[in-house]
Amino acid sequence: MKLDILVLSVHPDDAELGCAGTVLKHIAMGHKVGIVDLTRGELGTRGSAEIREQEATAAANILGLAIRENLGIPDGFFENSKEYQLQVISTIRKYQPKIVITNAYHDRHPDHGRANELVEHSAFLAGLRKIETVDDNGDPQLAWRPNLVLHFIQDNYIRPDILVDVTEYWDKKIESIRAYGSQFFNPEWSDEPQTYISSPEFINVVAARASEFGKSIGVKYAEGYTSRKILGVDNLFALK
Numbered sequence: 001m002k003l004d005i006l007v008l009s010v011h012p013d014d015a016e017l018g019c020a021g022t023v024l025k026h027i028a029m030g031h032k033v034g035i036v037d038l039t040r041g042e043l044g045t046r047g048s049a050e051i052r053e054q055e056a057t058a059a060a061n062i063l064g065l066a067i068r069e070n071l072g073i074p075d076g077f078f079e080n081s082k083e084y085q086l087q088v089i090s091t092i093r094k095y096q097p098k099i100v101i102t103n104a105y106h107d108r109h110p111d112h113g114r115a116n117e118l119v120e121h122s123a124f125l126a127g128l129r130k131i132e133t134v135d136d137n138g139d140p141q142l143a144w145r146p147n148l149v150l151h152f153i154q155d156n157y158i159r160p161d162i163l164v165d166v167t168e169y170w171d172k173k174i175e176s177i178r179a180y181g182s183q184f185f186n187p188e189w190s191d192e193p194q195t196y197i198s199s200p201e202f203i204n205v206v207a208a209r210a211s212e213f214g215k216s217i218g219v220k221y222a223e224g225y226t227s228r229k230i231l232g233v234d235n236l237f238a239l240k
Contacts, residue, residue: 006097010115018152021166047182088122160224
């Protein structure tokens with residue numbers, strides 16, 4: 001299956017927090033979008049890898065994804081190494097996305113920045129035909145390089161290069177985030193240790209960031225992205 005957009009993010013729930021509105025918007029436009037989580041988030045303070053897998057499946061159903069997979073790379077201890085690059089390269093070649101979206105350049109959680117480098121480098125290497133990978137059936141994969149790699153903005157503020165109006169899809173985005181009941185504020189998990197993201201205020205912070213970005217382009221909510229590639233538009237009237 002070829003995808004128009006492939007989100008490659010390090011933890012289950014990163015994609016929901018960073019780009020769920022954009023995902024929902026493009027699915028509504030008829031594009032095929034999938035998420036591949038790099039790790040199972042097994043080092044998270046609350047819940048477990050098994051619970052987060054169930055939550056990721058629930059979130060995928062809310063978003064209407066074409067696919068959702070998990071590469072099972074070790075949470076917290078992975079590096080931008082050949083071993084993990086080959087896994088990501090194989091995934092990119094498998095789905096041949098036009099656009100890849102991944103984690104922020106740098107962030108409060110060190111996994112986010114390392115995942116960014118891993119995906120960015122792998123997206124380039126995936127286009128080199130002399131790097132050999134095979135598909136699930138053991139057949140050689142064709143080289144494939146996405147047209148664009150975007151990075152969503154997470155906890156740390158980073159000035160975006162582009163903003164996407166997600167106002168119409170905001171409530172559904174929040175629903176997909178709340179599918180991770182073990183991670184975010186949920187009275188049913190009150191016996192678990194409290195964390196930075198499990199506080200009731202955390203979702204308000206997510207909304208405040210989206211509101212700030214939205215104000216910049218005259219809408220209620222927007223999601224921001226950075227790009228190492230210079231971006232262009234067809235004409236000046238397409239700009240907001």
